[in-house]
Amino acid sequence: MSKKILSANFDLPDSHALRVYEETGGYRAIRKILGTPGDEIIEEVKKSGLRGRGGAGFPAGVKWGFVPKDTDQPKYLCVNADEGEPGTFKDRQIMEQNPHMLIEGILICSYAVGIERAYVYVRGEYVFQIQRLAAAIAEAYGSGYLGKNILGSDFNLDVVIHRGAGAYICGEETGLIESLEGKKGQPRAKPPFPAVVGAFGCPTVVNNVETLSSLPFIINEGASAYAAIGTAKSTGTMLFSVSGMVEKPGVYEEAFGVNLVEFIEERAGGVLGGKALKAVIPGGSSAPILTADEARNTVLDYEALAEAGSMLGSGAIIVLSEDVCIVKALQVITRFYSHESCGQCPPCRHGTYWLARIADRIENGRGEPDDIDLLLSICPEMMGRTICVLCDAAAMPTESYVKKFREEFEEHIRLKKCPMDGAPRLLGIE
Amino acid sequence: MDKQVAEKIAFNEQSERRYQEALEMYPTKEAALLPVLWIAMDQFGALPTEVLEYVSSRLDLPPVRVFSAVEFYTMFYREPRGRYHIQVCRNLSCTLRGSEQLMGLLEGKLGIQPGETTEDGNFSIETAECLGSCGTAPVMRVNDTYYEDLTIEKLEKIIEGCLGGRSSSELLG
Ligand SMILES: Cc1cc2nc3c(=O)[nH]c(=O)nc-3n(C[C@H](O)[C@H](O)[C@H](O)COP(=O)(O)O)c2cc1C
Ligand code: SF4
Ligand code: FES
Numbered sequence: 203m204s205k206k207i208l209s210a211n212f213d214l215p216d217s218h219a220l221r222v223y224e225e226t227g228g229y230r231a232i233r234k235i236l237g238t239p240g241d242e243i244i245e246e247v248k249k250s251g252l253r254g255r256g257g258a259g260f261p262a263g264v265k266w267g268f269v270p271k272d273t274d275q276p277k278y279l280c281v282n283a284d285e286g287e288p289g290t291f292k293d294r295q296i297m298e299q300n301p302h303m304l305i306e307g308i309l310i311c312s313y314a315v316g317i318e319r320a321y322v323y324v325r326g327e328y329v330f331q332i333q334r335l336a337a338a339i340a341e342a343y344g345s346g347y348l349g350k351n352i353l354g355s356d357f358n359l360d361v362v363i364h365r366g367a368g369a370y371i372c373g374e375e376t377g378l379i380e381s382l383e384g385k386k387g388q389p390r391a392k393p394p395f396p397a398v399v400g401a402f403g404c405p406t407v408v409n410n411v412e413t414l415s416s417l418p419f420i421i422n423e424g425a426s427a428y429a430a431i432g433t434a435k436s437t438g439t440m441l442f443s444v445s446g447m448v449e450k451p452g453v454y455e456e457a458f459g460v461n462l463v464e465f466i467e468e469r470a471g472g473v474l475g476g477k478a479l480k481a482v483i484p485g486g487s488s489a490p491i492l493t494a495d496e497a498r499n500t501v502l503d504y505e506a507l508a509e510a511g512s513m514l515g516s517g518a519i520i521v522l523s524e525d526v527c528i529v530k531a532l533q534v535i536t537r538f539y540s541h542e543s544c545g546q547c548p549p550c551r552h553g554t555y556w557l558a559r560i561a562d563r564i565e566n567g568r569g570e571p572d573d574i575d576l577l578l579s580i581c582p583e584m585m586g587r588t589i590c591v592l593c594d595a596a597a598m599p600t601e602s603y604v605k606k607f608r609e610e611f612e613e614h615i616r617l618k619k620c621p622m623d624g625a626p627r628l629l630g631i632e
Numbered sequence: 633m634d635k636q637v638a639e640k641i642a643f644n645e646q647s648e649r650r651y652q653e654a655l656e657m658y659p660t661k662e663a664a665l666l667p668v669l670w671i672a673m674d675q676f677g678a679l680p681t682e683v684l685e686y687v688s689s690r691l692d693l694p695p696v697r698v699f700s701a702v703e704f705y706t707m708f709y710r711e712p713r714g715r716y717h718i719q720v721c722r723n724l725s726c727t728l729r730g731s732e733q734l735m736g737l738l739e740g741k742l743g744i745q746p747g748e749t750t751e752d753g754n755f756s757i758e759t760a761e762c763l764g765s766c767g768t769a770p771v772m773r774v775n776d777t778y779y780e781d782l783t784i785e786k787l788e789k790i791i792e793g794c795l796g797g798r799s800s801s802e803l804l805g
Contacts (some may be wrong), residue, residue: 325765365666402663
């Protein structure tokens, strides 16, 4: 059975309205904690085991604990709503269907850490979602949930929407901060981490939309109730974005620990057109690919996917059927990383460019026999040696595609063309 | 820049109000750069040199800072686009669901390549990376509106609707 925490309200009429949120128990959590010392809230969130849903899976409470307590500087929260990882489309669902749940999460985090200003960094394309969120923020101000002396307490919080302008790298937390400050979104070297030196030189928490949206449940029901869902180390539920060659693509909430292929079959209707499963990309385009057999033998949680040599990432599951060409898939994603590299680090700037060029020429029938080993020799040179992990995010999947589906690459080079003629056709052309 | 042009480039009342609001959102003036560029895009439709010089003078930033930021972000345009600006996602989930064919159809129908604008100024087309709508692939945006689960019939309807001069939100209505 699927457990609904984040998506419980999604199907209600006017689920985005303050009235509906309040009627279903909304803003109870913030009332409950006002007056409690922030440290106790941080402990509670640590106990819940909640991990970041933006990609890295870092425990939220632990991150908040890094923010210095005795500082004269203001502290900031940056809400990461950049949602750029290819395959991911769940934060927009939260902003569209239940923006008040996010606002209450922002309140809880800000109260616990002692933050008075939160910036929500929303990707520039999400115009409708920005309107929805802005309307909800206005409602929250109107009802005393935001602004000065929230619900009669001495807690103040302002929430500001900051619209991005099209750059995947601004989803990386320090790229996001640079962009917020009015600069190019080029990541900063760490340390110092944002918790100590973040936005405008001040201590800053950066959390994903879904991470924050999980907080009201944790406060209302208690950390142990949350930790009882899922597995021992991957607690709670996650919104999985399922796309690609499946019958029913969409966002599905699930407790951690379910079998990956059973999940695809039971929730997303299985492989499109009853075709055979070829491979699954389990955590967004930055995640190494799993063969169908590997996917059958793994469950959806942070540990299991790491053990399978991939990662849970942002929970974006891209399903590839037997009629998908793996070389084509590599061509598309390497082009993406090459396009999105911010160019600061030579291994990333050059590495992503060459991966894209080589994948492109193999797919287009112009590959040389040496190209496969060339790809494999570039990847290790790109890992673990740059300012941010975009470079690794390009190299890791590339290595996995080539190693696991080497014969498809060889066939392209031998035949001097794509045996599958590139991508599947637009549905309805055929 | 001649004086007449310089005088024409100024925020209108609405933009000026938004500009003042933007300044209040951040602890530094510089941080208002992205919101102010959005305000400028909304009023002027694009960011030609004289607009960028205006923005840099309003924010007390060296012009080079403003220019390099504009170059960095893909949603800021230096030149005007078509009345209907179409962005087709070319990332993985959309490619799997046929976005290359979709782009091919658009190119054929409009007689332009990605990055170009039709002579009458009605349409421009461009590729985009993942638009965060992969569950309804293939996807494109026309101006600020998403069109999802696209098929050939839907595409034809959208283009015809544009030619009929309807606003993009009405196109599928
Ligand atoms: C290249 C790159 C892109 C990223 N894009 C996003 C994004 O779009 N959204 C997001 O929440 N996190 C993204 N992240 C992860 C953030 O850096 C950061 O870990 C996250 O916002 C922390 O929030 P969390 O702990 O709640 O997950 C990205 C990381 C990298 C390296
Ligand atoms: S790894 Fe790539 S994207 Fe990250 S900072 Fe370096 S050049 Fe920029
Ligand atoms: S791949 Fe097209 S919207 Fe994500």
